[in-house]
Amino acid sequence: MPASKPLRIALIGAGTMGRQHQAVIARQPDATLCAIADPGDAGRAFAAELGVPAYRDPRELLAAERPDAAIIANPNALHVASALECLAAGVPALIEKPVGVSLEEVATLVTAARRHSTPLLVGHHRRHNPLIGRAHEWLADGVLGEPTNVTALWQLHKPDDYFAAPWRREPGNGLLHTNLIHDLDLLRHLCGEVVEVQAMASQRLRGLPYADTAALMLRFANGALGTVNASDSASAPWSWELTSGENPVYPQQSGQPCYLLAGTAGALALPQLRAWRYADEPHWHAPLAEEAITPDAGAALDRQLAHFIAVARGEAVALIDVEDAARTLALIDAVERAAASGRATQPSYPWEA
Ligand SMILES: NC(=O)c1ccc[n+]([C@@H]2O[C@H](COP(=O)([O-])OP(=O)(O)OC[C@H]3O[C@@H](n4cnc5c(N)ncnc54)[C@H](O)[C@@H]3O)[C@@H](O)[C@H]2O)c1
Structure with missing residues (x-):
């Protein structure tokens, strides 16, 4: 053509x-x-x-x-x-x-x-957002040193009329599949694969057949430990939607973070792209120097x-091919199994069998 x-x-x-x-x-x-x-x-x-x-x-x-x-x-x-x-x-x-x-x-x-x-x-x-591209570069350059902690927040308030379309009230269309799928995909992209999941989930507020609130714990293949704390019923400013300015339908709560990544040598906050490092040896009595770049979040x-x-x-x-996206869905599946069983759960990839 x-x-x-x-x-x-x-x-x-x-x-x-x-x-x-x-x-x-x-x-x-x-x-x-x-x-x-x-x-x-x-x-x-x-x-x-x-x-x-x-x-x-x-x-x-x-x-x-x-x-x-x-x-x-x-x-x-x-x-x-x-x-x-x-x-x-x-x-x-x-x-x-x-x-x-x-x-x-x-x-x-x-x-x-x-x-x-x-x-x-x-x-x-x-993943096509330039600020994620920059974060990926910083992480690849080793800004964190040995990764230790990953904190992701997705807390905002969906209006009730969002759930008017019948399909949005069916299983497979809630917080996990429609929203956290984005955050887990980005965490995989930025921090690598997740090998183990623990989770608590609650359906208390919306009364729908899926979680409206969830707390996840993640073990990454690189050894870092992570948490994701999420609710679609929270009047809070901490989510990619409300902080990144990517989509103008969401008023931007600038200055608030949604992802905090830490390691032995430094830390990175997104979407602000603010990094913290010690000038010399890391020491809790020494000041952390802050470096920020103004990201272009659009388009x-x-x-x-x-x-x-x-x-x-x-x-x-x-x-992002089908297999890559399927690995993110495998994390959602592991979260659901972990929340139902109360046990640590490994993601499974049936197409690899
Ligand atoms: N990338 C993102 O940030 C983002 C944001 C919102 C929604 N989405 C995704 O986009 C998809 C649609 O979400 P939405 O918010 O636009 O939902 P929506 O309910 O507004 O629109 C869905 C449309 O699909 C139509 N539809 C139903 N059955 C169909 C069929 N068999 N063939 C063709 N069309 C059919 C409906 O009539 C409706 O017009 C979902 O999978 C959602 O997860 C992605």
Whole structure:
């Protein structure tokens, strides 16, 4: 395909996130929206507004429009089925997170993705954020020394009407699968794999079939120990959404951290990208020197789309492929098993068996 022709992208699911993807496509001269598949009337109306063909079933769209690529932004439980349809049609796809809801279905997708040459990218878009890129560089340069502690916070208050869409009240669509999947993906990206999990979870506040509040303990392969303290019902400013300024729908609580990473030689706070180190030997009586850089937090979704266009054209390898995203889902699965059993639990990766 000549690089000069905009990539014809189909949107599968035109709700809140699908519309954000549409806005990003509209800003990208190298891509154009060619059709929408969404069973809802609002999706059809949106397609009509944009002047693109509308379909209720993604399979019909794929067969009729033969798009160059697709973005899958339907409910979590439909991601695997839609991704398999894209693979069968030979259409490269950007799959919203989580890659799937159960490890079993995701194992099927990992196996299918290995068999096909059609590339799939999973939408853990925060990894495309320049400030995460900088943090990754600092960590690779050894800013922490030997990593000791990882602290992640995700505490904010979702409004009740967020839960109006019936699919959001089903298992597999709560705090863990929809939200902490992002944070655990970033912790894997920044700090390496997690080998053991302990967890407590509570459904007390929302009365939904999944946790609204959770406290996790993580053992990383590099020996660091971590905690994640999270609630979707807390009136608190400590979450990526409220601190990073990445998405303007969330008023930024600047100055507040969401990730605190510490090691024998130094510490790093995100999203502020503030590092602390001792000038000489570490000593609790000596002052820690602080170094900060002003990060450019914006445009993660635009950068993700630019990467996806390159992946779809075969010019780049997916930064987050299905197997990588499946390893993050394996952590969510381990958290659920740990919370249910009260025991330390290891993540399992059935596609590796
Ligand atoms: N990357 C992020 O930061 C981010 C943010 C929000 C949501 N998401 C993800 O995006 C996905 C959608 O979330 P949302 O908030 O947009 O939900 P939403 O309820 O606003 O939209 C879902 C849309 O999918 C449509 N749909 C339902 N069944 C469908 C089907 N069979 N085929 C095609 N469309 C179908 C619905 O009609 C609706 O328009 C979820 O997987 C969610 O986890 C990601």
